[in-house]
Amino acid sequence: FFTFTIAINGYCLAGRVREARGLFKVMRSKAYAPNFGTFARLIDGFCRIGDVDDALVVVGTMIKCGHVANVVIFSSLINGYCKAGRVRVAHEVFGGMEKRGCLPNVVTYTCLIKGFWKSGRFGEALELWGKMEAKGCVADLVLYNTLIDCLFKQGRYKDGIILFHEMQKKGLKPDSVTLSTLVTGLGKAGKLFSAIDLLSKVNCSLDVIACNSFLSCLCKLGCTSQALELYNNMLDKGYAPDRYTYSALVTGLLQAGREMDAICLYEQVTPESLVFDSHIHTALLDYLMKVGQVHKAMELFRKILNSNCPVDVVTFTVTIQGLFKSGRPEEAHELYKQMCELGVVPNSYTYNVLLDGFCKARDIESVKMILKKMHSTGFGPDTISFNTLVNFFCKSGLIHLACDLFREMMVVGVVPD
């Protein structure tokens, strides 16, 4: 019983839910009764990967075994629906909780508030917060951190800072999560100094993520030497650098033109477990493409393809773009087909790259094909797609077609920039 329970927990924590479920079935077939905690773990495991339907199957089994769903189970499910973008259903489940004698707590509210926010329903998110407080449920540190992050990502810096002060008035002490939220959020708006100013008045704890946030912000400001200094400080203080640290540093060094340093660091860290992370490879690949070292880039691309490293849509998009920019539209087209055959799903970046590439190669048939694809896959043309086409028509002297497109933008509700 303990062996099964511990192993199932382990698999769930490692994100290997399917294996956990396999063991779970074996466990039950041996007439061991999983306890409530094990059910909850497995349900949450499925929810965290957005697979609520499989989670519900487990809930069914759990109820048959005589357990009753509590607030933890409901929160997991609501979180799962939100992560899968099914906020409507999440809201319904939330509404059904009370009827089943289960009161939502601050965790439940946080899941749903974030879900509303991510789907653009800001008003409802704030309204829900109000309702929560009205019911006597008090916002805690995690909820404040969540709200501040949401506000920053929406560009509402002043409001985020107001909440930062408000939480302290309520006796909540900002932690390392608050710190990285401020550094990243304000840093992206070029306000790193405001973040430092705000944080200097509180004593936040530090962790690796907080260090990484600073480090990546410094890199984006072009302060690579300071970033390296911070990296050395991390080593001294015992914060083990991770794949985020390394890819931020490699990207920063490349963008600052310090190619030798970047490649040196890249080669130093990639033999380790990091090889399974595509980000750092893609950063280098993109750089090589953009400085015209196409051969080296393609060599690297093939190396990644043949390794165990998962190659994702970004890696393909970067490579396709590189092939277009180096005047090889046929190879780019081939790679796009190969990507689809491998089951890697193109996104709006990919389509925009293809659109621009085919426009510049004057391959009108392919342009039409991509536009059809965009409509059928729901990655419908956005502002960048229209800009690409408008620019193409203008440069081709087809101003009237560009004007037609401009009107079409308005009609389909895409905002010109």
Place this chain on the structure above:
RNA sequence: CAAAAAGUGUGGAUUAGGG
């Protein structure tokens, strides 16, 4: 009390434009 249950933060890619 425990082997064990839910929410927050960090890294890579797309168009155009001036000198």
